[in-house]
Amino acid sequence: MPAVRILVLSLLTLMAVLTAGGCWGSRETDEVAYILSIGLDRGEQDRFLVTISIANPQNIAGAGTGGAGEGGLGSSVIMSVESSAVIPSLNLFDTSVDRQLSLLHTKAYIISEELAREGLHDLLLSLIRYRELRGTALVLVSRGSARDFIEKNKPLLELSPTKQFELIRKLTGNHGLYASTLFQHFYNDLKSLSVEGSTPLVAIREGGRGTAGPASGDGGGHVLGDYEAGEVPITGGNPAQIIGNAVFRGDRMVGVIGGEEARYLLMLQGKFRWGNLVVADPLAAGPAVVSLVVKQAHSPKIRTEIDPEGNVAIDVDIYLEPEIIGIMSGIDYETEENKAVLEETVSFEIQRGCQELIRRTQEEFRSDIIGFGKKVKHHFWTLSAWEEFRWLEHYPEAEVNVTVHSRIRRTGLQLKTMPYRGG
Template identity: 30%
Template sequence: MKRKVGSFLFLISLILLLTGCWDKKEVEERSYVVAIGLDLPSGLDIEKEQAIDVTFQFSNPKLNVKGVSPSGGEEMKDVVSLTAPDLVSARNMANSFVTREISFTHNKVLIVSEELAKTEIFYRLLTTAFKDREIRRETSIIVTEGMASKFIEKNKPEMMIRPHRYYQFLIDRATETGLVPESTINRFFAITDGDADLFLAMYGSYNKHKDGFQDEDQYIAGQVPKKGGNPVQLIGSAVFKEGKMIGKLSGEETRITRLLDNTSNIRDLFSSFQDPLDKEYKIAVRIKKTRKNKVEVKLRNGPPEINVTYPLDMKILSVPSMVNYAEDIENQKKLKLALEEKLKENAEKLIKKTQKEFKTEPFYWSLYVRPLFSTVKEYETWDWNNKRYPYADIHVTMDLEITGFGKQFRESDIEKVID
């Protein structure tokens, strides 16, 4: 009897081990999508016909085979576009001419045209697509100035032949610099379906605009003065309210937004400021945020009062004016005061813009308002974003700490080097 029970349990264990392989697919049997583009279809009335132009960029499995050398431009040929009712239907329709089973499991980015993002259809399409088990929550959203299909076609990185690696590196590095926001699908729904705060998506462009020279972080995509290389630019952010795009922020404004948001994961930044003691020059700085902002909200009969303490650590990297800041205490005080005033001015300017233009805040300060109410219904009735925030009295206090001045040269040392 014991032997029969043991044999039965052994067979059951084998079945459990083998059940995970019933739907196994080899790499050669699948076409892995690494970028998806969404556009409004031309010539169709989207209010009467549910339709969308979908572009798929596939990863070529031959490029991952050891010993196989890819030919130039081969990867960009694996791009197809079609018109379908929604994203999930487009995948099945594409299999009418794509020989392998299409998979979204390796997709890194969802590229949306600005024209589509400004309609209510985008939120509905993304909501239905999000139910598909292969749509990853960490997929990043990029809003492009022109068509998403052209953004994918014109995106030809010269130093990277594998697009799945390119998009991953591009997004990771861009978010580290703070010039673009963290804009995953998961964050989109968390913010949009939560308190309806402003959601910021990465903003990209393949066009070129000649708007003159500005500081390094005051551009938006398409304005960066560059020559040669990949025409695609990624800087700034598209502003969404209740799932619909309502405006744009520059790279500088995006940085400030992320610094004022305690939920945003930001490392160190590089920027430049006007030298307060010699205004013909600018100093280069490295900014780190090692402490969280302190946000205090006070409820009153009138507009609420918000006090924000804005802590930053800054290291001076370059002083082209040759002003002695490292050894002169008085110069250090003047520099710190000037930097604090400029940082505070930039933050207050952005806050006023969100109050007057967007009527909602992108800093996720609603997290500090909710605990002030005993019930969710009471908080929703109070209506933080639409009725309270636009009229709130907001005070910003800078807490700047200069941690170093880099390597310094005296005038005598410079003269020796020049001679």
């Protein structure tokens, strides 16, 4: 009997293993249409206007470029429909597409500014449960219609439409002109008691050299990235631009910051890698600038204090390593004396920019997008005590001081600047 029992159990176990290993939900690749990006606008007749960009397998590896609103001749097919919910709208698209739509390769969710300012709570709740949703997809806010952005976005150097969004996610490390946000992080930030959400800002540049002036940051005339999306005066190429960030308080968008302010945001968060910086030449007699590549040496040191009355004081020390790449005036900044003057100038400019960003987040936005609350909550022993403190309500009254430490370690390809002798 024991031998029979063992044999029966072995057979049942073998059958369970064989059946469990089956791929019952498999689909052939030529039966699936992969959605590369989704645009979300406020609908006219229904709640949402949903726009999707579908990969076109016929042209995605060939000469097809950009999207195709009609006929599907590009590397992607663009379609729109109005619906009361986002995921159920996929069934409406299936009435016109002969393949089953899938979100497994969706790289970006583009939300219109109008929709973002109304609130995203209901929208996110309708998406987060879906099994095919990728938490690693980008979340972008479009100045203007998300549908227009998807239709007019023409990446000229990429055959694969997905490659553009993958590069957008990584490219911020090379300049810091926007802080990229993944869907899973954005959703968590909107629920957090320690930090508020922010997303990159995108727009379509209308006209030859842009239709708006620089952003309203306090950086002077030498600030390189003092623009918002759609304002950078570029001629030619792809009209789509991504620079700056949308700022949220709760689930509602409450404002925007420009590209230079996005750099300060990343520096305060310790996520800034490097980027080009232009500062006024402190020793030049006339108007001149010094160009540098700035790298964040290591994460900032953040110290927080709470007095018995509940007042919060925050001190932030940022450490940077600039490298000189261009001197218009010809002044020898390789000497220790002149180098110290330039280091002080860089520290002053960035410190002023960081303080101005903090002022805007406290007075204008009333939103802790930097995430100081993650440090402040360490003063509380229990979650209930932290919840009762209501940090996001205290943040606008917190005292925040920033100190920037700059040390120039490299001077480019020149060890010494020789005076120019005109002939």
